[in-house]
Amino acid sequence: xxxxxxxxxxxxxxxxxxxxxxxxxxxxxxxxxxxxxxxxxxxxxxxxxxxxxxxxxxxxxxxxxxxxxxxxxxxxxxxxxxxxxxxxxxxxxxxxxxxxxxxxxxxxxxxxxxxxxxxxxxxx
Numbered sequence: 001x002x003x004x005x006x007x008x009x010x011x012x013x014x015x016x017x018x019x020x021x022x023x024x025x026x027x028x029x030x031x032x033x034x035x036x037x038x039x040x041x042x043x044x045x046x047x048x049x050x051x052x053x054x055x056x057x058x059x060x061x062x063x064x065x066x067x068x069x070x071x072x073x074x075x076x077x078x079x080x081x082x083x084x085x086x087x088x089x090x091x092x093x094x095x096x097x098x099x100x101x102x103x104x105x106x107x108x109x110x111x112x113x114x115x116x117x118x119x120x121x122x123x124x
Contacts, residue, residue, distance in 0.1 A: 002026030002113045004098050009118030017086040020118055022098030024079045031055065031074055035101050036081040037108055038072065040094035052106035053081060061106050088122045095119050
């Protein structure tokens with residue numbers, strides 16, 4: 001059974017930085033086989049695609065709303081993907097959820113596994 005567990009959320013101040021993590025576990029699961037995506041859902045809004053890292057680690061993409069402020073990366077040895085979030089704004093407040101999709105394409109569809117999410121609150 002594959003599990004994705006997010007951590008690192010919490011309360012941060014306007015303009016500060018934080019990093020959230022997505023730790024993957026499960027027999028045979030390796031980041032080399034899955035593209036990992038971050039989604040977020042803010043209160044009263046729909047789910048937004050935030051960022052993706054391809055399974056070969058060579059391709060990333062970001063929503064326009066976070067481009068230049070957020071960075072996705074991974075540690076293969078720890079089977080963990082990170083989302084570094086800088087220059088945070090109140091509108092970044094949301095539940096951030098990671099997801100895994102088999103294959104090397106960053107397509108925000110056909111998700112195989114979902115995490116449960118971690119809340120990031122940005123206070124002004």
